[in-house]
Amino acid sequence: MRGGRLLSLLAAGLCLGLAPGAAVRAQSDAPAEAARAAIAALDDATQALTEAQKSRDRIAALTQTVQAYEEGLAALRDSLRRASQREATIQGALDAESGRLSQLLGVLQSIERAPEPALLIHPAGPVGTARSGMILSDVAPALQAKATALRNGLAELQALRTVQEDAVQTLKAGLEGAQDARFELSLSIARRTELPRRFVADKARMQTLIDSADTLAGFADALMSEPVPSAGAAASQRFASVKGRLAMPVLGQIIRRFEEEDAAGVRRPGFVVATRPLAIVTTPWPATIRYLGPLLDYGNVAVIEPDDGYLMVLAGLGQLYGEVGEVLPQGAPLGLMGGVEISDDQAFLIAAEQGTGAEASETLYIELRKNGTPVDPSDWFAAGKDRD
Structure with missing residues (x-):
């Protein structure tokens, strides 16, 4: 009778272990692959820094x-945030399976200790023994699939942890490289x-305007009313032609849009x-610098003129590049945002894994004006059309 009971327990244990949704299912290795791609991108940036120092156009190369x-780094x-979330999902699934697997392991250990002849005896007789055997034959492949899924989950978990360890070393080099690149850029x-200069600023007049x-x-x-040499009609047509396709002047996320109410x-x-x-903040289009410096409560402000009748205001910078009157090419650096970048690798990892957004602590205000009237930047910047 004992052997039949053990066979029933084994069948029940196997079925319990295969409860719907309980198995850890192997999923895409996207987080780990994305981390490896990011590590490779930072390695490429390190190589680009070496090459930029030898470039004929050092400023353009260093800006890139x-x-x-x-x-x-972004x-x-x-x-890393996705990897941390995926790791938590896998670990949670494995933890949820531990109870079921313990029960199943107990059944298997009981069978191992039982005499072999007793395993053939079932309380319901030969028919019960046959049915138990049929149940086991049906469950065994599923048990194998479950074991494979668990093994894949453990392997993915190990891969994610390995990638995170590798990321720490790349992170240190990346942060140092970015710092070096900014220093070289400022120096250049x-x-x-x-x-080229479109005009020479009248400092006394500018101070009066401020x-x-x-x-x-x-x-x-007031800036628009100041007489300066015209940029030419052809340039105006070129700027208008890129409406809706301008690149953002900074890497970041739009948190408030045109005429959107804040807190x-x-x-x-x-x-x-x-x-x-x-x-780094760059010019989205060739432009003349009309103003650089502090203004009201906006912090450091850069006002550029991409064409006759247009002004673009960029407010909230920490460091400014250039001089009023200079004509900048597209993608030229205008300055850097303020603040202090996280330099400690563990603090960086914690911030990245938590994904609270606290690391995006600076804000840049972008205003585009046409003939003295503000226009919606969403109509001009490609990123402005993405409202997700």
Whole structure:
């Protein structure tokens, strides 16, 4: 009788272990692959930094290198966050299986200790023994599939942890490389002498405009009224032709849109973009620098003129590059955001894995004005159309 009971227990144990949704199912290795791709991108950025130092156009090369570091670090943060979430999912599934597997293991151990002849005896006689055997023959393949799924889950868990360990080393090099690239860029801009100038700023007149301005709109209108050489009609046509296709001047996320009310009930005619500290800000289109410096309560402000009748205001920077009157090419650096980048690798990993968004602590305000009137940046920037 004991052997039949053990056969029944085994069948019940196997069925229990195969409860719907209980098995750990092997899924795509996307988080680990994304992390490896981010690590490779940062390695490429490190190589690009070496090459940029030898480039004839050092500023353009270094700007692209800084952007490559920022994109690589952003991708690494995202992949680490996804890897952490995937690891928690796998670990939770394995923990949920532990109770079922313990019961099944107990049944198997009981069978192992039982005499072999007793296993053939079932309380219901030969028919019961046959039925038990049929149950076992049906369950065995499923048990094998379950064991394979669990093994795959454990393997993926180990792969994720290995990738995270590798990411720490790449992270250190990436943060140091980004810092070096920013330093080299600042040094190169300080030595720059070859930029064309559309006009030479009247510092006394500019100070008068700053002192008399009580709003950003008022200051922008005053700038537009200042006589400067025309950029030409052809340029205006070129700028209008890229409407809806402009690249964002900074790597970040739009958190407030045109005339969207903030927590204080204030509406602004522009974008507010959340960025990481020290993110580089560039010109989305060839433009003349009309103003650089602090303004009201906006922090450091850059006002550029991409064409006659247009002004683009970028407010909230921490460091500014260039001089008023210079004509910048598309993608030229205008400055860096403020703040202090997380330099400690463990703090970086914690912030990345938690995904709280606290690391995007800086905000850049972007306002585009046409003939003195603010226009919706969503109509001009490609990223502005993505409202997800």
